[in-house]
Amino acid sequence: MNEDYLWDKTGERDPEIERLERSLSSLRYKRTSKPLPLPVASRPQFRLNSTWLAAAAAIALLIFAGGLWLALHRSNSNEQSNGIAGGVVPEPIEFPKDVSVPPTVGTVNPTVQVAEDKKSDRLPETITSRASHNLNSSTQSVERMQKIALRVRNKERVLREEETIRKGELAKEQLIKALQITSDKLNAVQKKIQGTQEHNPIS
Amino acid sequence: MKSVITKSLKLTCLLFLVPLFATITASAQDVRLQLDNLNKLESKAGNSVDVTLDGALLQLAGKFLDINKPKEAAVKEVLAGLKGVYVKSFEFDKEGVYSATDVDSIHAQLRSPGWTRMVGVKSNKEGENVEFYMMMNGNQVNGIAVIATDPKQLTVVNIVGSIDLEKLLKLSGKLGIPDLDIDLGKQKK
Numbered sequence: 001m002n003e004d005y006l007w008d009k010t011g012e013r014d015p016e017i018e019r020l021e022r023s024l025s026s027l028r029y030k031r032t033s034k035p036l037p038l039p040v041a042s043r044p045q046f047r048l049n050s051t052w053l054a055a056a057a058a059i060a061l062l063i064f065a066g067g068l069w070l071a072l073h074r075s076n077s078n079e080q081s082n083g084i085a086g087g088v089v090p091e092p093i094e095f096p097k098d099v100s101v102p103p104t105v106g107t108v109n110p111t112v113q114v115a116e117d118k119k120s121d122r123l124p125e126t127i128t129s130r131a132s133h134n135l136n137s138s139t140q141s142v143e144r145m146q147k148i149a150l151r152v153r154n155k156e157r158v159l160r161e162e163e164t165i166r167k168g169e170l171a172k173e174q175l176i177k178a179l180q181i182t183s184d185k186l187n188a189v190q191k192k193i194q195g196t197q198e199h200n201p202i203s
Numbered sequence: 204m205k206s207v208i209t210k211s212l213k214l215t216c217l218l219f220l221v222p223l224f225a226t227i228t229a230s231a232q233d234v235r236l237q238l239d240n241l242n243k244l245e246s247k248a249g250n251s252v253d254v255t256l257d258g259a260l261l262q263l264a265g266k267f268l269d270i271n272k273p274k275e276a277a278v279k280e281v282l283a284g285l286k287g288v289y290v291k292s293f294e295f296d297k298e299g300v301y302s303a304t305d306v307d308s309i310h311a312q313l314r315s316p317g318w319t320r321m322v323g324v325k326s327n328k329e330g331e332n333v334e335f336y337m338m339m340n341g342n343q344v345n346g347i348a349v350i351a352t353d354p355k356q357l358t359v360v361n362i363v364g365s366i367d368l369e370k371l372l373k374l375s376g377k378l379g380i381p382d383l384d385i386d387l388g389k390q391k392k
Contacts, residue, residue, distance in 0.1 A: 164263070171256055171264035176278055178254040178290040182360045183375035185349045189333050190372065192324045 057131040064135070065142050072146045234338050234346035236312050236361040240305065241291045244357065247300050248293035256288045281371055286364035291357075298354035306352060309359055313348060330354045344368070 004011030245251050256264065265282050268275040295301070313320070313336050322335040336348040347368075349360040 165267075167260070168263045168267040171260045172267040172275075174254045175256055175261065175264045175282070175288060176274070177252060178256065178288045178360070179278055179281055179371065179374055181252065181290055181292055181358065182347075182349060182362065183371050183373075185333060185351050185358060185360065186335065186368070186372055187375050188351075189322050189324050189335055192326075192333070193322065 053128075053131060057135060061135050061138055064139060068139070068142055069146065072143075072150070233315060233317060234361075234363045235287055235289065236309060236348060236359070238289060238291050238309065238359055238361065240308050241293075241357070241359065244293050244301055244305065247295065249296045250294040252290060252292040254288060254290040258286050261285055261288065277370070277374055281367065281374055284365035284367075285362060287362070289361040289363075291359050293357045295355045295357075300355075301357050306350065306357070306359075309348075309350060313350075317345075318348070 005014045006017055242253075245253065261282065265279060268279040268282070270276045270279060293301070312318075317338045318336050319339060320334060321337050322333075324331075324333045326332070331351075331353040333349070333351045336350075337344055338346040338348075344366050346361070346363045347366060348362075349358070351358040
């Protein structure tokens, strides 16, 4: 018996061992379960980076703009109804000269925000500053757009009122003219009838 | 069961209202005369007046009448109850510009049921002819029509709605705008 072939299948083949292998092959070990995972040192931790900050700023901006739009829309509706009821004529349109560079006046001050960030060492300075500035300028732009839209609507309303007045005055003139013609014709008929009766009095 | 009853009631109302609305509309259309065939005379006339005021425009005009002004107050009194005012008046520079067939279509409309010829004044010497028609519903006037013709002038007036004729007759004096009418000018002579 060749022992090398028995242990590691090297060397000369042994027919007896091969016969034994074939007969016992049905009992050979088969792996059914998955291999166990390798030990992991640690999972990656959530970190506040620039992407998350930008996303948060965008969401906050959207919410703020939405709220602002809703508030202005409501106040505008109220103002419009009051204006029509009271006969108030809105002021003429004055478009803002500089829309691209809004003033840095608002609820959030970037400098203060940066200083606080420096103290607490929570966020990088540049990211917070940019986000705050973007938020501020976007809010200003939205406010200006709302004002422009309001003025345009007021202007349209004034034009409609002027058109109605023009139509009304024209209709009034036409009505007076039409009734005057009718009245004149009827008076002419009446006078002729009266004249005929005078010339040919009923005896 | 409830929905069936509701649907049935709605359908009944609909079936009742549709013919009613159709009748009212047809009635209003009968009172209003079709004067479009006279539009071709506008280009031939030296002076012309074309007034078409329906309900909405009449209401609008009424809002602009100032009751503090005597003239406009008088017009406003006449305006109450009117549904439409339609006037076409043409003054021509020479005789024979328009023909009798132009007026015949209007006469044909005034021969329809409801219209009554109240007055007709004809002057063979001057060739002047004025006809006054009314559409009555009991004692209420639903509309009037006036056709005034002479060799150089044609005027057709159609007023739809209830109208106080006495107030309308007085209106001419209150407005105080004389000599716009050829008839009045001729009478003064």
